[in-house]
Amino acid sequence: MARIPKVDRVLEAATLAPLRLRRELVRRVVNDVLDELRARIREDAAAEVPDADQVAAQARARLDDWLEPRPRPVVNATGVVLHTNLGRAPLARGAIEAMAAAAGACDLEVDLQSGRRSSRFDHLRPLLAALVGAEDAHVVNNNAAALLLSCTALAGEGGVALSRGQMVEIGDGFRVATMAAAGGCPVWAVGSTNRTHLRDYEAALDGTLPQMHGRPAQVLLWAHLSNFTQEGFVHEVELRQLAELAKRRGVPLVADLGSGSLGTGLPDREPTITEYLQQGVDLVLCSGDKLLGGPQAGILAGSAELVQRCRRYPMARALRPDKTAIAALHATLSLHASEAAPSIPLVDMVGRSVESLRDRAQAITTALGWSERAVREVSATIGGGSLPGDVMPSIAVVVPTEHPDRTARALRLGDPAVVGRIQDDELILDLRTVDPDADDALVAVLRRL
Numbered sequence: 001m002a003r004i005p006k007v008d009r010v011l012e013a014a015t016l017a018p019l020r021l022r023r024e025l026v027r028r029v030v031n032d033v034l035d036e037l038r039a040r041i042r043e044d045a046a047a048e049v050p051d052a053d054q055v056a057a058q059a060r061a062r063l064d065d066w067l068e069p070r071p072r073p074v075v076n077a078t079g080v081v082l083h084t085n086l087g088r089a090p091l092a093r094g095a096i097e098a099m100a101a102a103a104g105a106c107d108l109e110v111d112l113q114s115g116r117r118s119s120r121f122d123h124l125r126p127l128l129a130a131l132v133g134a135e136d137a138h139v140v141n142n143n144a145a146a147l148l149l150s151c152t153a154l155a156g157e158g159g160v161a162l163s164r165g166q167m168v169e170i171g172d173g174f175r176v177a178t179m180a181a182a183g184g185c186p187v188w189a190v191g192s193t194n195r196t197h198l199r200d201y202e203a204a205l206d207g208t209l210p211q212m213h214g215r216p217a218q219v220l221l222w223a224h225l226s227n228f229t230q231e232g233f234v235h236e237v238e239l240r241q242l243a244e245l246a247k248r249r250g251v252p253l254v255a256d257l258g259s260g261s262l263g264t265g266l267p268d269r270e271p272t273i274t275e276y277l278q279q280g281v282d283l284v285l286c287s288g289d290k291l292l293g294g295p296q297a298g299i300l301a302g303s304a305e306l307v308q309r310c311r312r313y314p315m316a317r318a319l320r321p322d323k324t325a326i327a328a329l330h331a332t333l334s335l336h337a338s339e340a341a342p343s344i345p346l347v348d349m350v351g352r353s354v355e356s357l358r359d360r361a362q363a364i365t366t367a368l369g370w371s372e373r374a375v376r377e378v379s380a381t382i383g384g385g386s387l388p389g390d391v392m393p394s395i396a397v398v399v400p401t402e403h404p405d406r407t408a409r410a411l412r413l414g415d416p417a418v419v420g421r422i423q424d425d426e427l428i429l430d431l432r433t434v435d436p437d438a439d440d441a442l443v444a445v446l447r448r449l
């Protein structure tokens with residue numbers, strides 16, 4: 001312990017002394033490194049004790065690492081189009097430019113005509129509501145926030161009724177029922193895991209479920225089964241029937257659609273926001289960065305009265321999106337307004353033909369001098385809580401390696417970082433999710449490997 005270098009000696013070392021960084025920051029890192037060293041020595045008295053220069057080098061490496069631009073861009077070669085851990089929907093160029101343009105001073109909450117104060121939502125409301133066919137729409141930070149806000153604002157103490165068959169867990173432990181209840185509104189589980197009937201919802205609206213003590217649920221909640229399917233002896237009430245029940249009993253039907261498709265250029269097996277509204281849903285909730293192909297955002301679309309109640313609820317302020325998200329969402333919606341399949345990366349990836357992917361794979365393997373066998377037919381998925389179990393034919397390049405895990409790591413740490421997927425003990429790079437502009441960089445990275 002006595003041989004551990006003093007903090008001030010470390011700070012004077014050649015790797016740290018000339019650094020033009022806040023001294024408190026550098027000191028903090030040096031202290032962290034020294035604390036870790038002490039802990040190591042307490043565990044193992046024979047542990048080697050580095051000198052001041054070595055400690056300084058460790059601290060410097062940590063600081064350099066912290067100050068690298070983050071998050072780092074990666075090449076998504078996983079074949080999962082909407083990969084939540086890789087930032088979900090890649091934004092369209094127009095959306096990226098709109099974000100940058102809004103990053104400075106912008107007319108976020110001022111009407112340039114009159115000079116008077118306006119609302120940040122005015123930029124989105126008319127276009128968004130018209131595109132999805134809703135009376136009105138509101139935008140929050142993400143879909144979890146949309147769920148939290150709508151259930152809290154609309155259901156109050158009575159709570160929401162949700163089928164046990166729709167108590168979805170999305171990922172990273174996020175559960176629809178938990179988020180719906182997070183603002184304090186009760187969530188009443190109705191039906192059973194595999195079968196829920198109209199009479200189960202009716203009981204919730206009568207307040208006759210166990211523990212309800214006669215207090216009826218105020219909202220019917222529907223959750224789209226984003227990431228799984230049920231088979232066998234199963235029954236869910238149809239959305240349309242549930243909408244009729246809601247009308248008859250004078251309560252709102254809120255539907256968490258998750259994916260938020262506008263239809264254009266995407267497989268039509270996934271319900272769209274408009275279809276949900278047409279089936280009688282009063283308020284549809286969805287993400288901005290799933291099938292909409294935009295930035296992280298949560299959209300509430302439906303009846304003017306319900307949207308208004310959500311917008312005016314105090315919690316709405318805590319969940320509002322920032323100016324760059326509004327700009328990116330507006331730009332993405334503008335692209336969706338075009339009659340052709342919009343020039344959105346997500347739509348582009350889904351629409352790529354297998355032949356075009358095969359051509360690219362062959363060009364890549366030829367450039368690397370790899371055999372034809374490195375070009376492989378595989379299955380890609382949309383992911384991100386849409387089209388569960390649905391796969392798209394795709395083409396991958398199989399990286400020849402004895403150690404797929406180690407090679408995958410080397411690729412992740414490459415420049416650019418490439419994230420592939422390991423399947424049947426092979427490292428594959430699925431080209432459906434790779435921007436063709438990145439093919440040359442991919443070849444360069446693989447050549448260096």
Ligand SMILES: *Cc1c(COP(=O)(O)O)cnc(C)c1O
Pocket residue numbers: 142143144145168170176223224226256257258259286287288297298384385386
């Ligand atoms: C993805 C998803 C959510 C969460 O959306 P975020 O925008 O990630 O908050 C909620 N509900 C459903 C059904 C989803 O698919």
